[in-house]
Amino acid sequence: xxxxxxxxxxxxxxxxxxxxxxxxxxxxxxxxxxxxxxxxxxxxxxxxxxxxxxxxxxxxxxxxxxxxxxxxxxxxxxxxxxxxxxxxxxxxxxxxxxxxxxxxxxxxxxxxxxxxxxxx
Numbered sequence: 468x469x470x471x472x473x474x475x476x477x478x479x480x481x482x483x484x485x486x487x488x489x490x491x492x493x494x495x496x497x498x499x500x501x502x503x504x505x506x507x508x509x510x511x512x513x514x515x516x517x518x519x520x521x522x523x524x525x526x527x528x529x530x531x532x533x534x535x536x537x538x539x540x541x542x543x544x545x546x547x548x549x550x551x552x553x554x555x556x557x558x559x560x561x562x563x564x565x566x567x568x569x570x571x572x573x574x575x576x577x578x579x580x581x582x583x584x585x586x587x
Contacts, residue, residue, distance in 0.1 A: 510584065511581055511584045511585060514577050514580050514581050514584070515577070515578075515581045517577055518573075518574050518576075518577025518578050518581065519574075521570055521573055521574045521577070522570065522571060522574045524570075525566075525567060525570030525571065525574075526567075529563060529566070529567040529570075532559075532563040532566075533560070533563055536556055536559050536560045536563060539552070539555070539556040539559065540553070540556045540560075543555075543556055
């Protein structure tokens, strides 16, 4: 087995990871990331801040996961249309969508809880 064929999956995984982390370095050099929890004084503020922090992080992870699943689809179709790999890629894609929905639902739940807590 040649070295190039053996390392293609590793290269496909490492290229997006490198791109993501290089973008993080530019953001840190430009002034850093703000603390998503901010100045927490009570439970309501904590829940509000967590609810605002979840969707951007979940969106970034979902985009990265969808890109990787797309690469897996391409890899499965290029490698002779391997049916098992296509089925795995479809399952992963659906789990990414379900996970994204759960993250958005958690943010909505956090917003609901802050409204519920605020109605004393």
